Amino acid sequence: MAAVTFEILKKQKGSRARAGVIHTPHGDIETPAFVAVGTKATVKGITVDTLKDLGVQTLIANTYHLHLQPGSELVKEMGGLHSFMNWDGPLLTDSGGFQVFSLGAGFGKTVSKVTREELDADEKVASVYDPDVASQHGKLAQIDDEGVSFTSHIDGSLHRFTPERSVEIQHELGADIFFAFDECTAAEASEAYQREAMERTHRWAERSLKAHRQNIDAGKRQGIFGIVQGGRFESLRRESARALAEMDFDGYGIGGSYQKFDLDTAVGWVTEELPEDKPRHLLGIGEPGDLIKGVQQGVDLFDCVQPTRLARTGMVYGPGGEKLMLTNAAYVHDHEPIDATCSCATCTHYSRAYLAHLFKAREMLGAILATIHNLHYLLTVVRDERKKILA
Numbered sequence: 001m002a003a004v005t006f007e008i009l010k011k012q013k014g015s016r017a018r019a020g021v022i023h024t025p026h027g028d029i030e031t032p033a034f035v036a037v038g039t040k041a042t043v044k045g046i047t048v049d050t051l052k053d054l055g056v057q058t059l060i061a062n063t064y065h066l067h068l069q070p071g072s073e074l075v076k077e078m079g080g081l082h083s084f085m086n087w088d089g090p091l092l093t094d095s096g097g098f099q100v101f102s103l104g105a106g107f108g109k110t111v112s113k114v115t116r117e118e119l120d121a122d123e124k125v126a127s128v129y130d131p132d133v134a135s136q137h138g139k140l141a142q143i144d145d146e147g148v149s150f151t152s153h154i155d156g157s158l159h160r161f162t163p164e165r166s167v168e169i170q171h172e173l174g175a176d177i178f179f180a181f182d183e184c185t186a187a188e189a190s191e192a193y194q195r196e197a198m199e200r201t202h203r204w205a206e207r208s209l210k211a212h213r214q215n216i217d218a219g220k221r222q223g224i225f226g227i228v229q230g231g232r233f234e235s236l237r238r239e240s241a242r243a244l245a246e247m248d249f250d251g252y253g254i255g256g257s258y259q260k261f262d263l264d265t266a267v268g269w270v271t272e273e274l275p276e277d278k279p280r281h282l283l284g285i286g287e288p289g290d291l292i293k294g295v296q297q298g299v300d301l302f303d304c305v306q307p308t309r310l311a312r313t314g315m316v317y318g319p320g321g322e323k324l325m326l327t328n329a330a331y332v333h334d335h336e337p338i339d340a341t342c343s344c345a346t347c348t349h350y351s352r353a354y355l356a357h358l359f360k361a362r363e364m365l366g367a368i369l370a371t372i373h374n375l376h377y378l379l380t381v382v383r384d385e386r387k388k389i390l391a
Contacts, residue, residue, distance in 0.1 A: 002223065002250055003024070003025055003176070003219065003220055003221055003222055003223045003250070004022065004023065004024050004025075004176060004177055004222075004223025004250045004251065005022075005023045005250075006020060006021070006022050006023070006251065006277060006278055006279045006300075007020055007021045007023065008020040008276070008277070009021065009390065010389055010390055011389070012388070012389045015296045015297075015298075016268070016271055016272075016296065016297050016298030017032075017295050017296050017297075017298060017385070017389050018031075018298060018300070018389065019031065019032070019386050019389040019390050020279070020300060022090070022177075022251075022279050022300070022301075024090040024176035024177065024223070025176055025221055025222075026082060026088060026089055026090045026091065026176050027057075027088075027089050027090050028090075029057050029058050029090050029301070030057065030386065031279065031300040031301060031386070032291075032294075032295045032299065032300050032301070032302070032382050032385055032386055032389075033057050033058065033300070033301055033302075033382060033386075034286070034291065034301075034302050034303070034378050034379050034381075034382045035057075035058050035059065035060045035092060035281075035301055035302060035303035036051060036056045036058075036059050036060075036303075036308075036375060037059070037060055037303055037304065037305045037308065038059040038060065038061050038085070038087075039061065039062040039065055039305070040061070040062065040065050040066065040069070041061050041066060041075075041081060041084060041085040042085065043059065043308060043371070043375075044308055044312065044367075044371065045364065045367055045368040045371055046368065046371055046372065046375075048085070048086050048087050050372065051087075051375075052089075053345075054344070054372065054375055054376055054379060055376075055379050055383070056089075056375065056379065057089060057090065058089055058090040058091065058092060059087060059089075059091055059092070060091075060092040060093065060094060060303045061081060061085075061091065061092070061093050061094075061173070061175065062093070062094055062096075063093050063094055063095055063096040063166060063169055063170055063173070063178075064094075064096040064161075066081075066093075066169075066173060067096070067159070067169050068152050068153075068154055068159070069154060072169040072170075072172035072173050073172060075172060075173055075174075076172040076173070076174070080172075080173065080174030081093070081173045081174050081175055082174065090176045090177070091174075091175040091176050091177075092175050092176065092177045092178065092179075092281075092303075093170050093173050093175040093177075093178045093179070094178075094179050094283070095166050095170070095178070095179040095180060095181045095182060095208075095227070096148075096161055096166055096181065097179070097181060097182035097183060097184050097201075097227065097255065098184045098255075098283075098284065140153065143183060143200075145200060145203070146162055147160060147161050147162030147163065147165070147181075147204075148160070148161045148162075161181065162181070162207075163180065163181040163204040163205075163207035163208040163211065164207060164208075164211045166180075166181040166208065167180075167181070167208050167211040167212050167215075167224075168211070170222075171212075171215060171218045171222070174221065174222070175222065176221075176222060176223065177222065177223045177224075177225060177250070177251065178222060178223075178224060178225070179224070179225050179226075179227055179253050179283075180204065180205045180208035180209060180224060180225065180226045180227055180249070181204045181205075181207075181208050182201040182204060182205070182227040182229060182253075182255055183197045183200055183201050183204070183229070184229070184255055184256055184257065185197045185229065185231055185256055185257065186257055187231060187232055187256070187257040187258055187259050189231060191231075191233050191236070194229070194230060194231035194233055194236055195236060197229060198229045198230050198231075198236055198239070198240050201227065201229045201240070202240070202243050202244070205226045205227070205244060205247060205249075206247060208224065208226075209224060209226070209247055209249065212224045223250035223251065224249055224250055225249055225250060225251040225252055225253045225279075225281060226244040226247055226249040226252055226253065227244075227252070227253040227254075227255040227283070228240045228241045228244055228252060228253065228254050228255060228256075228270050228274070229255055229256050230256065231256055231257075232258065232259060232262060232266055234266075234269050237266060237269040237270050238269050238270070238272075238273050240270075241269070241270045241272075241273035241274050242273050244274075245273065245274055245275050249278070250278065251278050251279040251280065251281065252274050252278060252279070252280050252281070253280075253281045253282075253283050254267060254270050254271075254280060254281065254282045254283060254299070255283050255284075257284075258285075263285070263290055263293065263294075264290075264293035264294065264296070264297055267282060267293070267294055267297045267299060268297045268298075271297050271298035271299065279300045279301060280298060280299050280300050280301070281299070281300065281301035281302070281303070282294045282299045282301070282302050283303065284303065284304055284305075285302055285303075285304055286302055286303065286304020286305075286306045286307060286378060287304075287306060288317065288321045288377070288378065288381050289321070291378065291381050291382055291385070292381065292385060295382070295385045295389075302382070307371070307374035307375055307377070307378050308371050308374065308375070310323070310370075310374060311367055311370035311371040311373070311374045312367045312370070312371070313325075314326040314327045314355075314356075314359040314366065314367075314370065315370075316338050316355075316370050316373050316374055316377075317338075317339070317373070317374055317377040317378075318338055318339055319339050319340075319341065321377075321381075324338065324352075326338075326352060326355045326356050326359050326366075326370065327356065327359050327360060328356075331352040331353060331355070331356040332353060332356050332357075333353055334351065334352035334353050334356070335351050335352075335353060336351065336352055337350065337351060337352065338352060338355070338373055339373075339377075342373065342376065342377065342380075343376075344372055344373050344376035344377075345369075345372055346369040346370070346372050346373040346376075347373060350369060355369060355370065
């Protein structure tokens with residue numbers, strides 16, 4: 001029996017939305033679900049007990065970052081990622097493919113999955129350790145048909161990712177679900193390059209799948225998802241989805257980057273082609289409206305750093321999803337919680353004025369409380385969509 005299986009409980013009439021359950025070795029994930037991002041085996045400032053109290057079902061960690069620090073060998077020595085970070089629920093790891101994009105095509109730019117949305121400076125992985133590295137390589141990652149060579153943003157050391165190496169690292173990390181190695185492309189890349197990258201991703205997917213299937217022990221403990229690419233071109237997206245579907249992965253990621261206005265359309269092309277009986281994960285997308293659009297197009301899982309990244313700057317989701325910047329003068333004397341209808345611990349106990357004070361005083365508690373609220377908000381959005389489908 002496969003390590004990861006999917007059960008559809010109900011489909012919504014008039015859309016592709018469905019409510020289901022992903023069964024994993026470390027428990028079930030009720031879908032649709034928002035996956036909290038724990039890049040370096042931690043959701044910044046939030047303990048696993050708090051995550052459980054919030055209702056977080058599963059986390060996704062970053063293969064690239066954990067490979068560089070502390071190293072997958074150490075994580076394996078410590079009993080795997082679950083034991084290492086004291087999380088006993090389902091876990092996912094990505095393949096490092098987005099880092100290929102951010103260190104390669106996205107090098108020197110602010111990069112995200114949706115164009116025109118910038119990242120805050122402390123989260124850019126494409127930072128140069130040594131001027132000599134930049135002058136030698138031009139960018140930190142060099143892509144070829146076999147894999148990617150890249151220099152560490154931590155110490156400038158040279159590393160090599162191939163599909164087989166990415167799978168090996170993810171076997172050592174031991175997450176319930178991991179992703180095949182892929183090449184993420186920029187939304188504005190030409191159709192010719194999108195095709196080149198897509199076809200390379202398909203070859204890497206076949207190699208990733210083969211490397212995983214050859215490890216019988218890992219196959220009993222872990223499921224592997226392939227990643228659909230193709231940019232904003234309908235023919236490529238559909239071709240990629242069909243090609244990946246034929247490889248019979250345990251589930252499918254929808255990768256790449258998008259223009260904001262056509263995200264749900266592009267996702268719809270893909271879900272129309274993917275098999276109904278396998279789970280679908282929209283990678284790196286997490287704005288409230290985008291979650292709802294994704295659910296309507298038949299997406300089961302979402303992950304995004306947006307709620308935690310915004311929280312660390314003092315930006316939170318207010319009533320109706322509007323974004324409030326708590327450092328604004330308007331909130332200095334505001335007795336109200338962020339959202340009076342919200343039941344999270346932040347809104348239950350603290351005023352906007354107190355949160356504004358914490359951010360102005362640069363107290364770390366401000367970012368922690370804002371993160372708790374933003375995660376709660378997005379989890380609620382997706383849970384409400386699930387309830388609607390089941391009803």
